[in-house]
Amino acid sequence: MDYVCLKCQRKLVDRDNDWYCEYCQISWPKIHGLDCFFDRDDYWGEISRDEMKQLLASIERDGWQKANRELAQKDPQRLKFIYNPGRADWRFYVPLDNQSVVLDAGCGLGAITLPLAEVVKEVVAFDTSCERARFVQLRAAKENKTNIQVLVASLFNPPFKKQSFDLIVMNGLLEWVGAGKIDGNPGEIQIEALKKMKELLKPGGCLYIGIENRFGLPLLTGRGLDHSGLRFTSIMPRFLARIYAKIRRKSDYRTYTYTRRGYEKLLNDAGFENIDFFLPWPGYNDTRIIVPHRNLNALRYLVLNIMSSNSFVKKIVKIAIRIPFVLRLYRFLFFSFGIVANKNKQ
Ligand SMILES: C[S@@+](CC[C@H](N)C(=O)[O-])C[C@H]1O[C@@H](n2cnc3c(N)ncnc32)[C@H](O)[C@@H]1O
Ligand SMILES: [Zn+2]
Numbered sequence: 001m002d003y004v005c006l007k008c009q010r011k012l013v014d015r016d017n018d019w020y021c022e023y024c025q026i027s028w029p030k031i032h033g034l035d036c037f038f039d040r041d042d043y044w045g046e047i048s049r050d051e052m053k054q055l056l057a058s059i060e061r062d063g064w065q066k067a068n069r070e071l072a073q074k075d076p077q078r079l080k081f082i083y084n085p086g087r088a089d090w091r092f093y094v095p096l097d098n099q100s101v102v103l104d105a106g107c108g109l110g111a112i113t114l115p116l117a118e119v120v121k122e123v124v125a126f127d128t129s130c131e132r133a134r135f136v137q138l139r140a141a142k143e144n145k146t147n148i149q150v151l152v153a154s155l156f157n158p159p160f161k162k163q164s165f166d167l168i169v170m171n172g173l174l175e176w177v178g179a180g181k182i183d184g185n186p187g188e189i190q191i192e193a194l195k196k197m198k199e200l201l202k203p204g205g206c207l208y209i210g211i212e213n214r215f216g217l218p219l220l221t222g223r224g225l226d227h228s229g230l231r232f233t234s235i236m237p238r239f240l241a242r243i244y245a246k247i248r249r250k251s252d253y254r255t256y257t258y259t260r261r262g263y264e265k266l267l268n269d270a271g272f273e274n275i276d277f278f279l280p281w282p283g284y285n286d287t288r289i290i291v292p293h294r295n296l297n298a299l300r301y302l303v304l305n306i307m308s309s310n311s312f313v314k315k316i317v318k319i320a321i322r323i324p325f326v327l328r329l330y331r332f333l334f335f336s337f338g339i340v341a342n343k344n345k346q
Contacts, residue, residue, distance in 0.1 A: 208340055
């Protein structure tokens with residue numbers, strides 16, 4: 001995929017150490033072979049920045065086997081989170097083929113990037129964090145995936161021509177974009193982010209979002225933490241969540257999640273259409289099964305035959321789900337959603 005200037009949108013020239021706009025005479029560096037279009041020193045991670053740096057050093061020094069063994073010793077769940085290809089299984093619900101060009105926005109450690117590259121022509125993956133982008137670059141090289149292009153960039157200022165992609169993935173990203181900007185209403189920032197992604201889609205292109213449900217049962221019952229690191233903030237009115245987060249964590253509440261209807265509205269406001277919902281189980285970051293939101297029979301089967309009943313809440317759900325009204329309602333209390341939305345064809 002060609003890069004364009006962040007200022008004038010003209011194609012950039014590939015030089016030894018940077019990407020250069022001949023018209024604006026601005027350049028963007030290549031750092032350790034990584035194209036960098038974002039100059040803020042950002043880090044977000046499931047593991048700390050120091051651990052991430054150590055991991056990268058260990059991969060380069062001792063190879064992947066040893067590095068992964070060390071990672072697994074610390075926390076086996078991490079390996080699953082990074083390497084479980086099931087996290088991209090929603091790809092069977094979107095129109096993709098071996099000619100598709102895909103953008104993985106906020107690619108993190110590449111859990112979605114790598115499995116997608118198996119089935120499409122090209123995956124472009126970017127993240128604001130250099131260390132995470134570097135990890136994906138090393139992973140792609142190790143797997144001999146020559147159809148993956150990795151760069152450091154922000155979703156608000158991506159170096160691509162408009163209408164370049166058939167599919168854009170925002171897995172675990174939309175909820176964080178309001179936190180990355182300190183000014184402005186998080187909801188409006190989320191719409192701005194969606195509009196940016198829409199510009200990059202080809203006409204008729206498709207956006208996939210993996211994200212939590214604001215009223216997911218674990219959040220409603222206080223078993224799970226919201227993105228604020230606190231319980232119950234997602235279900236509070238926003239103003240209350242902001243006051244509560246200020247008192248408890250001395251920080252603003254900016255990681256907005258929504259109900260199904262809320263996501264529909266957000267996507268409509270950004271100009272998307274044909275919005276379709278899926279229920280990934282157990283969650284969008286550890287998917288084993290994906291049920292279309294409208295398929296009640298499949299949902300009943302999942303709850304009765306596949307879901308465990310290892311907690312009190314789950315036991316209640318298993319009994320109550322036989323009542324048609326509860327089955328319908330349960331979809332709206334599912335922990336997370338996979339959302340597929342389209343850009344119109346004109
Ligand atoms: C929860 S992680 C999800 C990572 C990956 N998509 C996955 O599913 O494993 C969110 C990622 O988005 C990145 N991110 C946050 N704000 C961003 C922005 N404005 N532009 C690009 N990436 C961003 C973070 O650095 C982080 O890697
Ligand atoms: Zn320029």
